[in-house]
Amino acid sequence: MSQLTGFRPQNPRAGGFQRQNTRMLRILAGLAVVAGMASGGLPDVACAEEPVLSGVTGHEHRSVIVQSRPVIERLPVKVIEPVDLKLAVDGTVFVADRAAECVFRIDRTGSVSIAAEKLPGLQRMQLQADGSLFLLTSTGSQSGLHQVTASGRQVYLQALPFIADAFEVTSLGTIFVSHSSSGRIMTISSEGAVSERVRMQMPVIDLALNAAEQLEALLPSGQLVMVSEEGHVVTTGSAPTGSTRLTSLQDGKMLAILPAIEGPSTIVEVSRDAQPPRIFPVVAKIPAGTRAAGFDALGNLCLANPDLRAVTKVTSQFEIPCPHCGRPTRLIFSSEQPVRNEPDSARF
Numbered sequence: 001m002s003q004l005t006g007f008r009p010q011n012p013r014a015g016g017f018q019r020q021n022t023r024m025l026r027i028l029a030g031l032a033v034v035a036g037m038a039s040g041g042l043p044d045v046a047c048a049e050e051p052v053l054s055g056v057t058g059h060e061h062r063s064v065i066v067q068s069r070p071v072i073e074r075l076p077v078k079v080i081e082p083v084d085l086k087l088a089v090d091g092t093v094f095v096a097d098r099a100a101e102c103v104f105r106i107d108r109t110g111s112v113s114i115a116a117e118k119l120p121g122l123q124r125m126q127l128q129a130d131g132s133l134f135l136l137t138s139t140g141s142q143s144g145l146h147q148v149t150a151s152g153r154q155v156y157l158q159a160l161p162f163i164a165d166a167f168e169v170t171s172l173g174t175i176f177v178s179h180s181s182s183g184r185i186m187t188i189s190s191e192g193a194v195s196e197r198v199r200m201q202m203p204v205i206d207l208a209l210n211a212a213e214q215l216e217a218l219l220p221s222g223q224l225v226m227v228s229e230e231g232h233v234v235t236t237g238s239a240p241t242g243s244t245r246l247t248s249l250q251d252g253k254m255l256a257i258l259p260a261i262e263g264p265s266t267i268v269e270v271s272r273d274a275q276p277p278r279i280f281p282v283v284a285k286i287p288a289g290t291r292a293a294g295f296d297a298l299g300n301l302c303l304a305n306p307d308l309r310a311v312t313k314v315t316s317q318f319e320i321p322c323p324h325c326g327r328p329t330r331l332i333f334s335s336e337q338p339v340r341n342e343p344d345s346a347r348f
Contacts, residue, residue, distance in 0.1 A: 061322060063330040070316035070333050075302075077104050077112045082304035082311055086127035087294045093302055094133065095311050096125040103133065103148070106311070116148045126169045134169045136177075145175065145188070158192060166207045168215065176215050178204040185217065185227060198231040208246035208254065210236075218246050218256065224270060238276040240268060245292055255283055257293060265290055267301075284314075298330075 080099035087093055091108040094115055103116040103125065121139035128134070133148040134157075143164040145157040165180040173190035176197070183200030185207070197215075205218040215227045216236055224237040239246075243256035247267075254270035258280075265288050268280040286293065289307030296302065298317040305312065319328035 061327065061329050063332055065332045065334050067335070068333040069335050070314045072312065072314050075106050075311045075313055076110050077106055077311055079104065079304075079306075079309055079311055081306040081309075082291065083123055083306060084125045084292045085294050085302060085304040085311065086125055086133075087296045087302055088127060088131065089129075089297055091296055093294075093311065093313070094125065094127060095304060096122050096135070098122045098306075103135065115152075116146070116154050119146065123165075124167055126167065128169065129171065134167070134175070136164055136167050138163045143177075145177075158188060158194075160186075160194075166204065168207045168209050170209065170213050176207055178207050178217065180204055185215075197229075198227050198233060200233070205244060206246045208248045210248055210254065211250065211252040216246070216254070218243060222276065224254070237270045237272045239270045240280055243268070246270075247293060247295070249295065255293075257286075257290060260288055264288060267293055287312075 075093065077095065079095060079097050081097055082095050083098045084096040085093060093106040095104045095106070097104060098121070101117065101119045101122055102114055103119070103122070105113045105115040107113075115133060116135060119135060119137050121137040121143075122135060123138055124136040126134040131150040135146040135148070137144045137146065141161075141163065143160040143162065145160070145167070147155045147157050149155065160177060162179045162182075162184075164177045167175060167177045169175050175188040177186045177188065178184070179186070180203045183202055183204060185197045185200070185204060187195050187197045189195075200217070200219070202219055202221075205220060208216050208218070210216055210226075217225050217227060218239060219225065220241070222239045222241040222243055223235060224239060225233045226236045227233055237254065239256040240258050243258050245257045247255040249255065255267050256270055258266045258268050260266065264285040266285055267283040269283055271277050271280060284293075284301055286301075286303055287305055287308060290303050290305045292304040294302045298319065300317055301314040303310075303312045303314070316333045318331040320331055321327070322329050
């Protein structure tokens with residue numbers, strides 16, 4: 001994941017989405033041959049037991065790095081106030097739009113449909129591995145939890161007698177909800193039983209499940225704490241003061257959005273060191289006003305920005321089939337200067 005500079009999302013009304021996708025198709029078609037040429041280099045993923053094609057067999061794959069900026073495209077969905085987004089394994093993007101009171105679904109071809117509707121006060125969303133969605137709404141003095149099942153049925157799950165700010169859902173269906181002003185974190189079992197897990201001494205900015213599905217909470221100071229099933233609180237890391245949304249990656253890393261007073265905001269990597277670092281690693285520079293960020297299976301970035309009324313995707317990594325065996329070969333767009341003697345990639 002490389003830094004983004006010169007971030008200028010295309011306007012779909014000017015045909016930006018179509019032009020960007022045409023550009024990607026042309027680049028991928030042209031570089032498929034390059035990937036085949038590179039497949040005879042140093043090993044990354046070995047290709048075993050593939051059929052002989054054009055006299056090539058027993059070859060190996062490695063990533064192909066192309067000197068180019070990422071492909072930035074504004075997805076063709078007319079959002080008003082996008083406040084959250086999630087990416088499915090197949091590349092489908094789900095966008096929660098508070099003003100439109102619905103969840104948009106954008107598939108990999110750019111086709112847009114409605115995944116959920118009639119959701120006043122929509123503010124957060126979680127996507128499960130089976131494709132079901134959990135949604136959090138807040139209106140008046142109470143919040144509500146909703147679910148869209150894998151089959152597409154929209155269900156109202158539970159009312160909460162307070163304004164919830166963030167929530168998380170485990171793979172077993174347990175829901176964690178935070179009440180920012182009181183510092184309370186509530187647990188809702190898969191059977192609907194509500195209990196208080198812990199009452200923090202300060203507000204809770206956001207919640208996230210780490211790679212082990214342990215609950216972690218972000219505090220205003222940037223401190224990250226893990227909350228055990230017994231309600232014990234242990235410091236697990238830190239983000240810059242003022243950070244907002246947490247994003248947990250499959251490789252165990254945790255990211256946070258750091259809004260900026262002037263200039264672009266940033267996505268930073270949470271530190272797991274005992275002492276907060278002076279400088280946190282910057283994963284990406286993003287437009288000011290970005291509310292939520294997500295990453296697809298290849299590490300490509302997707303952003304929801306209510307100030308721009310836009311959902312933007314930044315693609316820097318692709319997979320194209322090897323022309324010899326059909327197995328995927330990684331293609332990486334990078335604007336960084338080449339580093340000599342890289343053991344697992346070829347540059348062009």
